[in-house]
Amino acid sequence: MYNKEKDVILKELDTNLENGLVKEQVVERAKNGRNELTAAKPRSLFMKILDQLNEPMVYILIVASAVSAIMKEISDAVIIMIVIVLNAVVGLVQEDRAQKSLDALKKLSTPKTLVKRNGVLEEVHVEELVAGDIVHIEAGRYIPADLRLVEVANLKIDESILTGESVPVEKIDGIVSEENTALGDLKNMAFMSSYATYGRGIGVVTSIGMNTEIGKIAAMIDKAEQIKTPLQKRLEKLSKYLGIGALLICILIFGIAIVQGKNLMEMLLVSISLAVAIIPEGLPAVITVVLALGVQKMIKHNAIVKKLPAVETLGSVNVICSDKTGTITQNKMTVTKVYYNNNLKSVEELTEKDRLLVDGFMLCNDAGNEGNLVGDPTEIALLDMGSVLSLKKSSIDKNFPRIDEIPFDSDRKMMTTVNKYNGKDIVFTKGALDLVLKKTTHILLDDKKQPIENYLDEIHNNAANMSKEALRVLALAYKEKDGEEYESNLTFIGLVGMIDPAREEVKEAVEKCYSAGIRTVMITGDHKDTAFAIANEVGISQNIDQIMEGQTLANMQQEELNEIIDQYRVFARVQPEHKVMIVKALQSKGYVVSMTGDGVNDAPSLKAANIGVAMGITGSDVSKEAADMILTDDNFATIVKAVEEGRNIYNNIKKTILFLLSCNLGELFALFIAIILNWSIPLRPIHILWVNLVTDTLPALSLGVDPGTADVMTEKPRSQDESIFAEGGLIYLLLNGFFIGIITLIAFRYGLKDGNLTHGQTMAFLVLSISQLFHSMNNRNLKQSIFKTGISRNKFLIYSIVLGIVLQSAIVQIPIFNNIFSTTPLTFMDWIIVIGISLSIILVNEIGKALFIKREEK
Known part of the structure; x- marks a missing residue:
């Protein structure tokens, strides 16, 4: 597949990028098997019975029965054998119930993937994929099958599970013409069980299940492992x-x-x-x-525990480190205020004169809010802002098509797209205010560009006012494509402020933690003021001095943080890699730490924590894989219940x-x-x-x-x-x-x-x-x-x-x-x-x- 043109492959697989497979094709191709690695053959009932009898104590009972029979104590011998049989039956029943519980758990924790079928982008379980399916790849998602890539945008994939190469591979959508090419050099292919670390792309399923590269490995080894709890x-x-x-x-x-x-x-x-x-x-x-x-029982309370040892550890947790967004809050971001053309106003006051601000935020956006919600809650809120002007994502994308992009990542904290906008190639950049301002030279006022230096104080003051109201602030800038780096010499357009209100049940859950001797620590990428507003509302922090910012953390050695960790309840403007430092600092004090996370970069901290907790709704596949527990409702109160x-x-x-x-x-x-x-x-x-x-x-x-x-x-x-x-x-x-x-x-x-x-x-x-x-x-x-x-x-x-x-x-x-x-x-x-x-x-x-x-x- 790697040495053929993508059009040829699409034709061979009888599929297309615009609509994907139709329902009838999926049903027919599903007869060829499910997209799953074949499990080891279950033990027979006879072998299970032998396992129950293969115990030293059972041998002793058999000897006792034999001795009784020799002594002509037939009733004793018979009863002893009945006891042996009953013990075996009880053991079999217990084993069967445990296995059924674990099987149900595995079924619930099955990952999903984005697929285009019948012209609609939808999430399906990876086992339901068939050859010819059009899969959309995002950073943080596992590759669900072997794919031939047909469209990429700065896509990088970690294939270490297959190749041992620790550096993610940069992917292409063209032909790889060399014969007998090594697996790691097939840059136009994506393989099952590897995962995307950067960018996005589209691939067509070429192999599923045991026919994939990872499936071939699985056929040679027995992965079954019985984990015994401490x-x-x-x-x-x-x-x-x-x-x-x-x-x-x-x-x-x-x-x-x-x-x-x-x-x-x-x-x-x-x-x-x-x-x-x-x-x-x-x-x-x-x-x-x-x-x-x-x-x-935990599954019924929206907590999927992947490993039985985690159940024991949960009972020892005395520090819960939690993300703010979606866990402590409702994860229903709503834009409430906008700052544009030197004017701060509520979102309801938007008019057609504000189209550049609204269009820019909707175009520099990978979410979808028509039908099923797809994407980051922040981006969905920006799309919902367009409803004030009766704008839809699908129509605006059609009118102003995207021609290039630089995807968002946690290091840059920005996203940039290039769109055909009113006949020109316009670069839109959205992201954190401080970082966007570093890329700007001008501000747009009354449709004219003015040097930004004279307006920096006013911009920061308006941003601060929104932050004090617990609003999350995002900035937008633009320029006409000029041959230089996209994120340079930008013109500042404006700001939006959005809020994600605290969940009603969180305050009670935090109080319960306090009674139980459990400290709650909030970790967020938001500004200090926003973080404190939410933390104070739910009872995590009563004093702004209990907040440490990421910049301070970045300049600190692990040993220094270890010494002062007990003084802090909130960490704001934190990078994902800082979470590991926080976990280690708490563990150095003897705490048993639960850490939540949802992104690809959260995986190290989830593994470092005593209990890693991933978000089931907004979490990436990588974070779910690294975690010990998954919250199906992304709710802080569920952690406390667990x-x-x-x-x-x-x-x-x-x-x-x-x-x-x-x-x-x-x-x-x-x-x-x-x-x-x-x-x-x-x-x-x-x-x-x-x-x-x-x-x-x-x-x-x-x-x-x-x-x-x-x-x-x-x-x-x-x-x-x-x-x-x-x-x-x-x-x-x-x-x-x-x-x-x-x-x-x-x-x-x-x-x-x-x-x-x-x-x-x-x-x-x-x-x-x-x-x-x-x-x-x-x-x-x-x-x-x-x-x-x-x-x-x-x-x-x-x-x-x-x-x-x-x-x-x-x-x-x-x-x-x-x-x-x-x-x-x-x-x-x-x-x-x-x-x-x-x-x-x-x-x-x-x-x-x-x-x-x-x-x-x-």
């Missing part, structure tokens, strides 16, 4: 330590049993079962499900871990104490396995999705290095584990009063399981009473407890299960005692919480 890694380490500890304790128990002359085979089974019960082998899967469900959700998710994970470990320790204490005291074994292996199954599944998952507490955003952010057992967690699980073990033994001794071992074991079995079910309610809040947190708020937990008690009742009271589980039916009084003893776990925790609250009040 929390999951800590849990794996915890399980390892628990396993070693459990093994040592079980060896000790087995040794004591030998000394005491107990049945060795029975004690072998008890030891093996206890080892399995102590280790929360299902916990990593539960955590994955909780994180994935949390991610799904932080709140992150805190709740972490708290729920902590609740689940403490619950499972305290329950498992209860089983350990009960057996260990009984063996040390040379009592009969209070729990049979099948009892331990069954209790482990009942408590480690539904109650644990229910705690994982517990509704958030009202005070979660009144607490200080936790440290990223904080242990799961911080703030008394270790003491909590040890005391509760010990108490569960003690009441299990009390029930056992009560049941033995008539000399019936089965009766005693049944009582212990029930108290162990039911007390753990009741204990799940204690874990909803480790500090507050269950009556204050609301017993019925977590309906899933209530259902889990009820179901668990019903199952336990069936095992004890239905004769067929008595033989399987070695239990015996209980009397009404027995049940009263079981429930009473089991409820004591709530009573003890309520007393402990009351004492804690009383101590805190002091």
